[in-house]
Amino acid sequence: MASDYVLEAHDLVKRFGEFSAVKGVSFSIERGESFGFLGPNGAGKTSTMRMISAVSQPSSGTLSIFSLDPRTQGPEIRGRLGVVPQEDTLELELSVRHNLEMFGRYFDLPRKVLRERATELLEFAQLSERANDKVENLSGGMKRRLTIARALINRPELLILDEPTTGLDPQARHLLWERLYRLKREGVTQIITTHYMDEAEQLCDRLVVMDHGTIVAHGAPRELIVQHSTREVVELRFGTDSHEDRHLQLAPYAQRVEVLPDRVLLYVNEGDDTLRQLHAIGVVPTSALVRRSSLEDVFLRLTGRTLVD
């Protein structure tokens, strides 16, 4: 039974002194799926990533990775993992190729095998022409690709990506997504944290939303939208300074109304119908936009609009 899951976490807690970064989270990740962790800064994502990478030990709870215990079998587990950290941790003093080859040595792989794999991975990351350059001279996108290529040197069964595309331009992001799809097709299980909701919708089969150290929602991206938001969102602007007084007037026409400083959001099932109804009662906004609900709406609903840092 346990073998269906690559990873099983039950009631994981991570405490730093008095402070609890993770307050009892449970989840299971199936072989071959892409599993996402969403959450604002400080939600406990990175602490969770560190635990499931078998780097830091849970304060309590049970964790099993490949049906092994990270407390006692850390090296075996890490040998089968690929980890892409949030910030690049490349060896700035080594060349691109040597970064890959040296990293493979930590997994006790023979040099001959590593030379071949490095060549393959350089191709994969579109870095073949830069193989002998110092890492310092690479662009941000190239460093990120190299970091991902490096995480693949041991042919991991489970790839853990902590904000893999933060700071990348759209071209670089799309290239990365395409590479991650390819790996998924090859059967590599992936765990991804991200701030980008479009990324989560694109990449994740299932995901959890974390906030203040707990899981506040879980499911497939579409399921979460159905559960926590409406099908469509109408965005209205009235060109006045304050939209506060609109709340009462609009409330009967939507499942939920959210008044923001610059616009009013109506959560509804048929946006165009709602607009017609509003017209009928004489509500004429300066601009109106009907769009489908996105994961971002769910995310903001669950974790609030207040800036967390």
Next chain:
Amino acid sequence: MLLRALPRFGSRRSLHVFERNFMVYRSQWIMLVSGFFEPLFYLLSIGIGLNHLVGPLPVNGRLVSYAAFVAPGMLATSAMNGAVIDSIFNTFFRLKISHAYEAVLSTPLDVADVALGEVWWALTRATAYAASFIICMVLLGDAGSSWVVLCWPAAILTSLTFSCLGLAACTYLRSWQDFDTVALVQLPLFLFSATFFPISLYPHWLGALVAFSPLYQSAALLRGLSLGQFEWIMLMRVAYLVALAIAGITLAARRFQRILAP
């Protein structure tokens, strides 16, 4: 003994950390070569230069040329500087600037392996540099006796002690600005550790204070060995350096754990 002081033994995998350092230094061979020239600079400048100004000194009843007196002190200083530069600067860079250690810990290696690997590397470097220094001493006629060969292991121990202390110290540094503090410790250690004049020149109270300096203990040990003057107190000096090494690496491993895998 040092291995047992680690929270966990560390494993054979620690050799990959050594390998990594070797790979980096291979592309920075100028740094390695400079390590071999350093002793020549010391011995030629301070040894030969001052030797003409300062006459022979009595050491335990034997008259010794100033060059022969000062060379072991320079050997101790060179061992300290090499170890400090390597452990503090390079380790700090990987620990806090490039975060390369974090990447290493996502592989089968753990913190004890990293700390142990750095110690292997420090030992290897120290072995090579101490050998070249002692060969220079012999060639320039600054060796006090053929017992000078025993300076080799003693200089390696010195490097090891300073490497372990340096590893621990670098975990407390926050930015490059903090390196001024390192210089603030290193310079007085060099100037006041009786490396280039006898400790007997100090007033009694200051001499007692200087006895705590690992550089003094090392210089005194190396001087005794170079001149072939054996005393029981030399065992104390060895014990002191070993104790500091164990304290340093234990603290370093604990701090590494806290920083890298909280």
